[in-house]
Amino acid sequence: MRNIFAVAGIVIKELYRRKDFYVLFILTVLVCLIMASVNIFNDKQIVRYLKELCLLLIWVSSLVIAITTTARQIPAEREQRTLLPLLAKPLTRTQLIFGKFLGCWLACGLVLLCFYIFFGALAASRDHAWPLLNYFQAALLHWFALGVVVALALLGSLVFAAPSSNSTICFVIVATSLTVGRYLDTVALSQAEPFRSVLYAVYFAFPHLEWAFGMRNLIIHDWPLVDWGFAVLLILYLLAYTAAFLVAACLVFRRKPVN
Amino acid sequence: MTSPRTFFLTLVALLVLCFGLGANLQPKFQSFENARHQSDNFFSLLLGDSSRMFANSFFIKADAYYHSGYYPTIFDNNEAFKTPHVAEDTGAVNSKNQGEETSFMGPPRDWIDAFGRHFIPNRHTHLDEGGATDDLSTSDNVREILPWLKLSARLDPDDIQTYTVTAFWLRRMHKEKEAEQVLREGLRNNPQSYEILFELGRLYKESYDDTGRARNVWELAARYWFNLSPDDQKENRLILEQITTNLGQLETDAGNWPQAMNWLRLAQKISLTPDALQEQIDGIKWKMSEQPSPLFLISGGAFY
Numbered sequence: 001m002r003n004i005f006a007v008a009g010i011v012i013k014e015l016y017r018r019k020d021f022y023v024l025f026i027l028t029v030l031v032c033l034i035m036a037s038v039n040i041f042n043d044k045q046i047v048r049y050l051k052e053l054c055l056l057l058i059w060v061s062s063l064v065i066a067i068t069t070t071a072r073q074i075p076a077e078r079e080q081r082t083l084l085p086l087l088a089k090p091l092t093r094t095q096l097i098f099g100k101f102l103g104c105w106l107a108c109g110l111v112l113l114c115f116y117i118f119f120g121a122l123a124a125s126r127d128h129a130w131p132l133l134n135y136f137q138a139a140l141l142h143w144f145a146l147g148v149v150v151a152l153a154l155l156g157s158l159v160f161a162a163p164s165s166n167s168t169i170c171f172v173i174v175a176t177s178l179t180v181g182r183y184l185d186t187v188a189l190s191q192a193e194p195f196r197s198v199l200y201a202v203y204f205a206f207p208h209l210e211w212a213f214g215m216r217n218l219i220i221h222d223w224p225l226v227d228w229g230f231a232v233l234l235i236l237y238l239l240a241y242t243a244a245f246l247v248a249a250c251l252v253f254r255r256k257p258v259n
Numbered sequence: 260m261t262s263p264r265t266f267f268l269t270l271v272a273l274l275v276l277c278f279g280l281g282a283n284l285q286p287k288f289q290s291f292e293n294a295r296h297q298s299d300n301f302f303s304l305l306l307g308d309s310s311r312m313f314a315n316s317f318f319i320k321a322d323a324y325y326h327s328g329y330y331p332t333i334f335d336n337n338e339a340f341k342t343p344h345v346a347e348d349t350g351a352v353n354s355k356n357q358g359e360e361t362s363f364m365g366p367p368r369d370w371i372d373a374f375g376r377h378f379i380p381n382r383h384t385h386l387d388e389g390g391a392t393d394d395l396s397t398s399d400n401v402r403e404i405l406p407w408l409k410l411s412a413r414l415d416p417d418d419i420q421t422y423t424v425t426a427f428w429l430r431r432m433h434k435e436k437e438a439e440q441v442l443r444e445g446l447r448n449n450p451q452s453y454e455i456l457f458e459l460g461r462l463y464k465e466s467y468d469d470t471g472r473a474r475n476v477w478e479l480a481a482r483y484w485f486n487l488s489p490d491d492q493k494e495n496r497l498i499l500e501q502i503t504t505n506l507g508q509l510e511t512d513a514g515n516w517p518q519a520m521n522w523l524r525l526a527q528k529i530s531l532t533p534d535a536l537q538e539q540i541d542g543i544k545w546k547m548s549e550q551p552s553p554l555f556l557i558s559g560g561a562f563y
Contacts, residue, residue, distance in 0.1 A: 218379070
């Protein structure tokens with residue numbers, strides 16, 4: 001466990017040395033503040049359009065950070081020829097994978113913390129309300145959804161040759177899940193066989209990240225808190241996919257030459 | 260050495276050339292200037308005709324906000340949302356909605372669909388009825404739809420419905436000044452719009468209690484309506500019914516019985532509920548018969 005945390009610590013340090021997060025955070029803040037300065041019929045309490053924009057930027061930024069940070073972890077170690085010395089130490093391949101995953105996931109958590117604090121402050125400046133539990137629930141589900149994305153990108157970094165192709169494929173998969181994931185079965189109905197069965201299989205096998213993404217609408221429109229029972233079930237569902245991708249990554253990495 | 264005559268002739272030729280070029284370029288330059296003025300809207304300049312498509316999307320977005328996010332996508336049954344409710348609830352739009360608006364999702368298709376519904380807005384609400392929190396104390400609070408309506412109007416300045424809907428909801432929020440500004444802007448872009456004039460009349464009558472201006476505006480709206488082609492008139496009967504009914508009511512309140520009867524009879528011809536209007540007309544007739552004649556007043560109440 002100590003080895004895993006040591007690797008994770010290095011990944012987190014790498015994140016705050018790089019400029020990705022700072023650029024995306026400042027960009028989000030700037031866009032939101034500019035939009036907040038727009039005068040809409042002299043009404044200073046209009047807030048939902050701001051919340052929507054801010055949450056969308058948070059989701060996009062967090063996905064960019066999660067995928068790009070994870071996708072370059074193992075290829076970078078290989079390119080810099082540090083992978084072999086790393087594995088020569090008392091560190092197994094599985095520990096390396098878990099360490100990289102944990103580091104990226106925790107880094108995403110820190111990023112989300114900053115973003116959601118800004119979101120809360122922005123919403124409170126107009127709404128004059130602090131539905132902290134709702135924000136916490138949305139951020140928590142967001143973080144667990146990012147866990148699936150990080151695990152997927154980690155698996156992709158072992159399967160695909162370059163980080164760029166891995167990132168692109170991960171973005172396509174995640175974007176599909178977030179936009180049409182909920183309706184794949186409806187789309188399947190209008191297709192001919194065998195494409196219909198394939199789509200159905202994808203619908204049931206695909207990680208439904210859109211559930212966590214859908215929390216945005218609940219936050220934007222001040223819907224009540226989702227029953228914690230369902231939230232815990234969703235976390236377990238997302239953890240199951242994360243574990244599946246991590247196990248697959250470990251299996252692939254075990255047979256992968258490191259030099 | 261060039262002679263002065265050649266020099267003079269060259270000068271004249273150059274002057275003629277300048278004049279000819281000027282005469283040729285001036286109309287072209289003017290038409291270019293006009294085109295530039297027409298597209299002084301930033302969005303139109305940037306997006307061209309596609310800005311209308313975006314405008315419609317933002318209008319739909321306003322309707323989605325009106326429902327606090329509970330709104331059908333292209334994959335859902337949207338029969339009950341053909342006419343945006345945000346426009347339908349103004350009472351000035353022909354509704355094309357059918358079916359049940361509260362259950363467009365239908366029964367869950369499978370366990371994934373059933374589980375996913377816990378994480379999206381899953382109940383039909385309107386912002387003016389309390390929204391997702393069911394808080395009726397803020398029932399006139401539909402401010403959240405305004406940014407999208409404003410953006411929609413910017414993107415498609417010719418869409419009349421955007422102005423009337425925006426003005427209606429601004430009026431509901433007691434923002435009369437802003438509502439008037441929106442309608443004035445709509446009139447600048449669509450000078451002969453009877454719908455905008457009707458909404459402006461409602462603003463004068465209901466918010467400012469200015470019956471004189473309301474009458475003028477509604478009469479102008481009726482005049483513009485009668486300028487429509489017969490086919491367009493057939494499609495836009497609802498608005499004429501509203502204009503004439505309101506004018507009839509306004510004249511009744513003012514005690515101008517004959518004008519009131521005229522407007523109500525006109526409304527009766529196109530109304531789906533002519534009996535109700537007939538009752539109003541009968542009421543006016545009764546009032547007219549009750550009204551004392553000038554001779555009665557002169558004689559001090561005694562008929563001879």
